[in-house]
Amino acid sequence: GFDEVPGRYKVRDLSLAEAGRHQIRLAEHEMPGLMALRAEYADAQPLAGARIAGSLHMTVQTAVLIETLTALGAEVRWASCNIFSTQDEAAAAIAVGPDGTPSDPRGVPVFAWKGESLEEYWDCTEQILVWPAADGAASGPNMILDDGGDATMLVHLGLQYERAGVVPPDTLPGEPDHTHEMNVVRAVLRRALDADPLRWTAVAQAIHGVTEETTTGVHRLYQLAEAGELLFPAINVNDSVTKSKFDNKYGIRHSLPDGINRATDVLMGGKVAFVAGYGDVGKGAAEAFRGQGARVIVSEVDPICALQAAMDGYQVARIEDVLDEADFFITTTGNKDVVTAAHMAAMKDKAVVGNIGHFDNEIDMAGLADLPGVTRTEIKPQVHEWTFPAGVGPDGTDRGDRSIIVLSEGRLLNLGNATGHPSFVMSNSFSNQVIGQIELYRDAVEAPSGDGARAYEQRVYRLPKVLDEKVARLHLDALGVRLTTLSAAQAEYLGVSAEGPFKPEHYRY
Numbered sequence: 299g300f301d302e303v304p305g306r307y308k309v310r311d312l313s314l315a316e317a318g319r320h321q322i323r324l325a326e327h328e329m330p331g332l333m334a335l336r337a338e339y340a341d342a343q344p345l346a347g348a349r350i351a352g353s354l355h356m357t358v359q360t361a362v363l364i365e366t367l368t369a370l371g372a373e374v375r376w377a378s379c380n381i382f383s384t385q386d387e388a389a390a391a392i393a394v395g396p397d398g399t400p401s402d403p404r405g406v407p408v409f410a411w412k413g414e415s416l417e418e419y420w421d422c423t424e425q426i427l428v429w430p431a432a433d434g435a436a437s438g439p440n441m442i443l444d445d446g447g448d449a450t451m452l453v454h455l456g457l458q459y460e461r462a463g464v465v466p467p468d469t470l471p472g473e474p475d476h477t478h479e480m481n482v483v484r485a486v487l488r489r490a491l492d493a494d495p496l497r498w499t500a501v502a503q504a505i506h507g508v509t510e511e512t513t514t515g516v517h518r519l520y521q522l523a524e525a526g527e528l529l530f531p532a533i534n535v536n537d538s539v540t541k542s543k544f545d546n547k548y549g550i551r552h553s554l555p556d557g558i559n560r561a562t563d564v565l566m567g568g569k570v571a572f573v574a575g576y577g578d579v580g581k582g583a584a585e586a587f588r589g590q591g592a593r594v595i596v597s598e599v600d601p602i603c604a605l606q607a608a609m610d611g612y613q614v615a616r617i618e619d620v621l622d623e624a625d626f627f628i629t630t631t632g633n634k635d636v637v638t639a640a641h642m643a644a645m646k647d648k649a650v651v652g653n654i655g656h657f658d659n660e661i662d663m664a665g666l667a668d669l670p671g672v673t674r675t676e677i678k679p680q681v682h683e684w685t686f687p688a689g690v691g692p693d694g695t696d697r698g699d700r701s702i703i704v705l706s707e708g709r710l711l712n713l714g715n716a717t718g719h720p721s722f723v724m725s726n727s728f729s730n731q732v733i734g735q736i737e738l739y740r741d742a743v744e745a746p747s748g749d750g751a752r753a754y755e756q757r758v759y760r761l762p763k764v765l766d767e768k769v770a771r772l773h774l775d776a777l778g779v780r781l782t783t784l785s786a787a788q789a790e791y792l793g794v795s796a797e798g799p800f801k802p803e804h805y806r807y
């Protein structure tokens with residue numbers, strides 16, 4: 299069942315709101331960056347008039363983000379960016395609002411629950427792009443806050459569909475190449491056009507910009523910009539240092555073992571863990587396993603990251619060489635086809651397989667389901683045992699029945715099996731989101747009317763380093779950090795201002 303008022307909210311169970319509100323209250327204490335931004339901008343209301351369509355995991359931490367955006371004056375509509383990542387108590391609390399009750403909700407329109415079908419997922423994404431106006435004339439958002447780029451993709455595909463009448467599977471570079479999912483998306487686009495033939499033109503024209511949370515979404519934005527197809531300016535939040543070097547690394551270091559533990563409770567110490575990819579997420583994943591006493595093997599395609607992994611003390615190997623050795627296989631690449639069905643069929647008995655990259659195409663789940671004789675047993679939601687028939691293994695001997703445990707059906711396991719990153723690290727990421735939203739919205743409303751008057755063009759930007767440093771600053775007191783101050787002579791000697799920014803753009807941290 300659901301609790302639903304069409305156009306207003308659709309959540310699993312509004313009666314969870316009180317539990318959600320308690321968690322939000324505790325999370326606020328752990329999110330000093332967001333709370334400082336609320337205090338700083340309480341009077342200025344820099345987001346007054348902003349209508350933000352948010353597509354980002356509907357967790358407790360995201361609830362604090364949403365209520366920061368509304369505290370700064372924005373109207374918000376929200377959906378999750380993954381079918382398994384919603385915390386239903388957080389969604390309920392957002393729908394009810396801080397001052398409402400389940401019988402009189404006064405919160406933010408939210409369309410999200412844990413365990414959506416793909417059809418429901420894209421319906422929810424469409425819901426955040428429809429702004430019912432008081433006079434009954436629907437309008438759209440004027441800002442997007444995205445994680446993975448699905449809301450942005452829907453607008454871009456919608457416009458192409460409206461103009462050309464077709465959405466070929468390869469129209470948008472980097473779109474998930476899932477035939478079924480693209481058919482679902484097409485149905486949503488078609489329905490919207492049936493209701494209003496100029497629907498997507500109107501939506502696209504109204505949008506001043508998007509702020510994008512993650513590596514995969516940023517990758518899609520750069521592809522669009524390079525093709526000259528990006529419809530509005532974008533801020534790449536992911537590549538703020540206080541995002542990717544914290545959330546992607548330290549967030550994963552916390553939430554990967556959390557997901558594995560809640561899903562399986564299998565001991566990591568003494569076991570062998572294989573981590574595909576040694577970027578920011580891979581580094582956090584490898585460190586998490588090492589911290590639990592596992593022996594970690596990493597795979598990489600990039601010689602620099604491979605060398606880093608080796609220098610950090612990890613064995614670097616190819617997945618083919620460790621199939622019968624590793625107890626855990628975790629993908630962190632943002633690439634596709636990293637773990638194939640043939641790989642899984644050759645894995646050690648009861649190996650745990652999971653993905654923590656953005657999309658579910660890193661592990662070939664469709665290929666696994668197609669293997670002859672394979673069976674799937676649900677241990678609990680988002681935990682499935684896949685059993686292979688007895689047969690002759692690669693070494694020529696009969697290996698007997700074997701099975702592997704696949705987490706979250708190949709989707710982000712830290713959000714599917716646990717509750718994602720902890721509040722403190724998300725406070726850094728989301729402070730960048732809020733600053734990015736203010737930046738793009740202010741640029742649009744302050745620009746003199748007419749084309750070309752805005753400082754931001756249809757390109758992808760990063761926040762200036764001084765704002766990145768500001769986000770870090772907002773989190774120092776809570777950890778008892780005492781920062782050293784440069785003397786005037788020292789600042790001059792280094793050629794920087796004593797207030798920062800402290801590093802050149804090319805510095806890598």
Ligand code: NAI
Nearest residue numbers: 512513514575577578579598599600631632633654655656
């Ligand atoms: P990154 O670009 O820093 O790292 C990915 C690494 O994978 C690169 O070093 C690349 O060389 C390597 N790689 C690519 N193909 C490979 C292959 N076939 N085999 C082995 N290695 C391969 O990206 P980052 O920031 O680490 O993000 C990775 C993914 O995780 C993205 O999809 C991102 O959106 C997602 N992400 C997920 C989070 C979560 O909470 N689950 C949080 C942050 C990011």
